[in-house]
Amino acid sequence: MASTAPVRKAMTGKAVTRAPRDTAHEGFLTHKRGRWAKVALTLSIVAMGAYLLTDPVPRHNGGTWLGYLLGSIGAGMIVWLSLLGVRKRVIGSKPFSLKGWTSAHVYLGLSLIVIGTLHTGFQLGWNVHTLAWALMMIVILSGLWGISLYANLPERLSANRGEVTQLQMLEAIRTLDRQLDTAAQPLGGEDAEFVRMSLEQCTIAGSLRQRLFGNYASDGNARALAAISEKVMAGLRSGRADDRLQQIQFLLERKEAALAQARRHISLKTQLELWLYVHVPVTIALLAALLAHIISVFLYW
């Protein structure tokens, strides 16, 4: 075989050294041995120290030099933290670690509780300024909620799916549907109606409520299974067991199990995303309120 693909030149020099990469096996919370936790903690302590050691007249508020400083830092951080959503989508070829960004996002975000609150000088009221603070707190709390989900759910997600992918789960349900359809051909009208119930009135995920609380008792397949099981039991009791119905029952049970796995999977994935539906829109509201807050402060100086 004579190929004429160019033979690469002897491989030497810096150009061939592999791009440096992060091979440390640590999660975003422990990234670089908690570098950003340390930074955030230091920032908070310094801010608190400055707050306690200074005694402005008439009192602490956003208008003192410390208030301006904390406000500027806080506003800058809010804008930067909200850019994570952009960073995550722009990959490019340059070195960066999204894990590092997430880590910084989490810890610096938490330090905003201290910085933002000290900036207010504990002067809260029913105005646009407090609105910005309140929105910030909602964003941070929803973030905390997200962290707790990120810490607990992946393990359950992994355990539930085993080595099955989402597509395979759905495919398995479709296969069972086909088998049910075939097995139902010789059945009488009433029994066939139950199978039809499983085939046509079965939703895999259902409403958000169902996804979160997992109540699928009224679903077509569950109802069909209950009805068929009852008929099979009745048949057994009367001593006239119906093989075809038992086969249907078996298939409905398998489908129920397959549905349960898929639903748990969807439920966990929903939970892992749900908090973002609070976190992100409120962040956008916060950015708007922040702008209003800054403009109004300078307008009514």
Place this chain on the structure above:
Amino acid sequence: MTTYRIAIVGSGPGGLSAAAHAAKLGLSHILLEKTDHLSDTIYKYQKGKHVMATPSQLVLRSPLDFEAGKREVVLGTWNEQTAAAGVNVKHGAEVKSIVGTGAPIPGSVMQLATRNRDGTTSTTELQRNAPPYRLTLTNGEEIMAEAVIMALGTQGNPNLMGCPGGNLPHVQYQLDDPTEYTDEHIFVIGGGDAGIENALGLCADPAQNNTVTLINRTADFPTAKDANVKALLAARDAGRISIMAESNTTMVEPGFITVETRDGEVRARCDRIIARIGSAPPRGFVESCGIEFASADRLAFPKLSATFESTAPGIYVVGALAGYPLIKHCMNQGHDVVEFINGNLDLKPADEPILEAKFAGLPGRRSVAEWLEYLRDRVSILNGMSSLQMREFMLDSAVKLYRAGETIFERSAPGSSLFGIADGEVAVEVNPNDPSITVPIGTGQIFGEVGLISGRRRGATIKAARDTIVVEISRNAALKLMSQVPSASREITRINTERTLLQIFKSGLAPADLVDVIAGAKVETIRAGQAIIKEGETGDDIFIIRSGSMVVEKSIGGKPVFLSYVPAGSYVGEMAVIDGSARSATVRAAVKSDVIRLAGEPFRALLAAKPQLLDKLRGEMASRTKLNNFVESKKDSFSGVVDMYTGVANFLVEQGVGEATDVLLIDEKLCVGCDNCEKACADTHDGLSRLDREAGRTYAHLHVPTSCRHCEHPHCMADCPPNAIHRGPTGEVYIDETCIGCGNCQRNCPYGVIRLDKTPPKKPWLLSWFLFGSGPGPGEASHKWAKKHDPAYAEKAKKAIKCDMCSGQEGGPACVRACPTGAAIRVSPEQFLSVSLMNREDR
């Protein structure tokens, strides 16, 4: 009977081109084609298949035109031009024998070995006769020709069904277009890859409404690729196909088939039978014509001269049968061989300009032929090559002049090529801490063989000691060289053993010290899972792992506990030599491996003579003992942790991590399933993701997704017609743009990480998606979107794509960079399969 000047057997690209050229030169000729159409191999391609024309820099010198395009266009052009050139084609002419009718050629007797059914071989002698040749066809017709061009290809003849009715018209031996058949009861016979792929193709679209059954002689599918078997079983489970295992067809009737199954005979409705029960390679026939092959190896090619003449004078071999699978090569050879037969022995091959370019810029003003002769003469391992082999070999190799002091390669750089010194001398920096200590390698010798054999990174920096001309032999060319020239293979192995020893033991050893040790060295191939050392046994052999990798296990409390992972280039078994004790642990192969076995006795003598070496080994032994003790102590306190560690290590080895150089792992305790890794991969690689996060195996929340492991000896490289798969400068295995989309690599990859797909059009940039929702957003675009936004998309050719480890991207692997939680890591197995794994559970 007329005697033709040239008879051409086979009308593929090579044969057609030869016939057309003979017609153009006005030579009397006949083109013999078995079927009723020209170029059967390409004719049998699936409808509409895109035929590639690589290598692109090679000039086409055939009288027929050829450029990349659809199968129909290529065949149409050839049919037209063959007719226009006035080629004398004889269809339906299958050649049964070719015998010389001249006087017996003195001394030209060929030993023909035939394998009998019972496994024995018998040898018959074949006396070659001088031309002209008599070609006998299967219908009894005879044709006389002075010269014969064999352009048979390697397809061979499909095995036919032997049962009654096997010759009925609804039995076919190929499947051009699986979508052609609808509403039929189809039986596919044969559980090899061809049968399975055909069967899957027929049942792929439920709308075709075919009832497909696959009949297999045995209970399972040992000859088929794992991925195909899995797909077949999945199709069966989904109810799309039925499988009749342990079954034989006993009778075929119009509309029905009778099958003998384990449970008795079954007669079923059957509208079509597709029999894919293997094919007989043409080797037997070719040998019976007096053409000798290079070796008994199944993949060997015929021995040929520089003019493609075989060992039977006047019979020439070109094309795939000669070892050139690419269409352009075949066509050029068809032209060239006719020129040769016509007496134009000065014709320069079409690759001459390519070779000229390779030698350009070197001192000495030699012609291509002189350069080839110079290299063959000077570099000892090349001595045994023929001039045709040298030409072909040089196409895959490079020659370069290094000025004194110039670096040829650096320690730890990846690279699997072999170097031969044609002139000059190089210096090997054996001690990384002190570059002043060097060992010379002189003219005629080779270096770089460790990287070639083990697939590991370079062990030392090598610089030119003075102005040096070096020939760099690519891995493929080197492997071919080793299989064609046994003496080269032996020499490379000997040098490799010696150098591996020197490199491992360093400590001021010289090759002279090792003579006794090497004399008793044996290279052994160990299959995956086989133990080379068993705990508790006595024995003092030392093993050097030449390729592959090993795992070390110790039985603690009755259970095997994983101790360590030993990559190629390391040694095991030295403890017994030093302290004479029984083996303290079991060492077994993680993947198929080659080891060098060294006898203990000469080694002990070496240790006695070299006390520094003994000290060095003692030091390493101490650290191994420490590891053993550490694991054992952990076992007492945290037996669960050690079990988990062993479990994870074994799981990873099972997943092929033992032959990996770089593997993507996902910690599912951290993975939130955002698929940002896949999106990042697609966004940095032409919009196509090379990884499937969710697929793949998982153990203890450690997931090995479907993504390339960059194997030490990549399976995908094994059979790439355009030779488009290479190992790049940073260790990545990548596919270059000369890919012809044949899918061999995809079939050969045991991990299913290669896919065939076409590049989607460019997406609108991120901000316009962010703000106005235009385009599909980050990640891989759907085929539907691609189709809508690129009018040429449907017609584009699919090419093989795989992970390239983001080489050339400053930031390293995008999948790892883009993981928000740190779940995805890319590591080498040595990095990961260490005791640090044990701490994973503590975190």
